Amino acid sequence: DGGITQSPKYLFRKEGQNVTLSCEQNLNHDAMYWYRQDPGQGLRLIYYSQIVNDFQKGDIAEGYSVSREKKESFPLTVTSAQKNPTAFYLCASSTGTSAYNEQFFGPGTRLTVL
Amino acid sequence: KNEVEQSPQNLTAQEGEFITINCSYSVGISALHWLQQHPGGGIVSLFMLSSGKKKHGRLIATINIQEKHSSLHITASHPRDSAVYICAVSQGNLIFGKGTKLSVKP
Numbered sequence: 001d002g003g004i005t006q007s008p009k010y011l012f013r014k015e016g017q018n019v020t021l022s023c024e025q026n027l028n029h030d031a032m033y034w035y036r037q038d039p040g041q042g043l044r045l046i047y048y049s050q051i052v053n054d055f056q057k058g059d060i061a062e063g064y065s066v067s068r069e070k071k072e073s074f075p076l077t078v079t080s081a082q083k084n085p086t087a088f089y090l091c092a093s094s095t096g097t098s099a100y101n102e103q104f105f106g107p108g109t110r111l112t113v114l
Numbered sequence: 115k116n117e118v119e120q121s122p123q124n125l126t127a128q129e130g131e132f133i134t135i136n137c138s139y140s141v142g143i144s145a146l147h148w149l150q151q152h153p154g155g156g157i158v159s160l161f162m163l164s165s166g167k168k169k170h171g172r173l174i175a176t177i178n179i180q181e182k183h184s185s186l187h188i189t190a191s192h193p194r195d196s197a198v199y200i201c202a203v204s205q206g207n208l209i210f211g212k213g214t215k216l217s218v219k220p
Contacts, residue, residue, distance in 0.1 A: 040212060041212060042116075042118065042200070042202075042209075042210035042211050042212045042213065043200070043202075043208075043210040044210075045207055045208070048207065058207070088155060090155075090157065092157075097206060097207070098144075098206075099143070099144030099145045099204035099205060099206055100144065100145050100162065100164070100204075102147075102159045102162055103147075103159065103208065104159070105149075105156065105157035105158070105159075106156075107154070107155060107156045108155040108156065108157075110155070
């Protein structure tokens with residue numbers, strides 16, 4: 001089945017450690033996105049990529065890094081510089097970045113930093 | 115002021131009731147999306163609108179571009195409709211509302 005996978009579903013890390021969240025899609029989509037969701041807030045864009053080997057900062061990129069070496073994969077690293085990393089992280093993909101493109105979301109990873 | 119406002123924040127309904135969730139936005143947009151987030155966290159896209167009205171099963175979405183307002187209606191609500199419904203507007207990237215948490219009681 002085509003879709004987006006994120007692993008793991010729950011992730012625990014100690015403060016000061018970097019952690020990488022995986023996102024894989026087999027939809028042959030060019031564009032991929034990372035969002036952060038906090039209780040009582042709307043999703044906020046961290047990074048997005050329109051094509052392999054290219055990515056752009058979103059609204060809250062500080063403390064995060066990404067790579068896009070393959071079309072299928074868009075991993076997100078939460079670095080120790082991110083001040084409040086505990087959150088629910090969602091990856092999405094779409095055929096393009098037009099306003100009319102539907103985004104398909106992964107199941108999310110809940111990161112807790114202890 | 116948030117660019118996308120949803121109301122109500124929380125909604126409890128009895129099974130069978132007609133439900134309306136509202137979304138107002140303050141920016142110029144190309145399209146508006148309605149999304150559904152299940153209790154486990156997964157999000158699915160329900161509708162993408164740039165004008166008029168769309169219907170899918172018991173769900174109806176409308177948009178008034180001049181008034182910068184959209185509504186999502188659920189007819190004959192069912193407990194399985196319990197979820198968070200999210201409005202998002204697009205100028206390119208998506209700007210999300212905070213969501214409306216719907217609980218439908220049997």
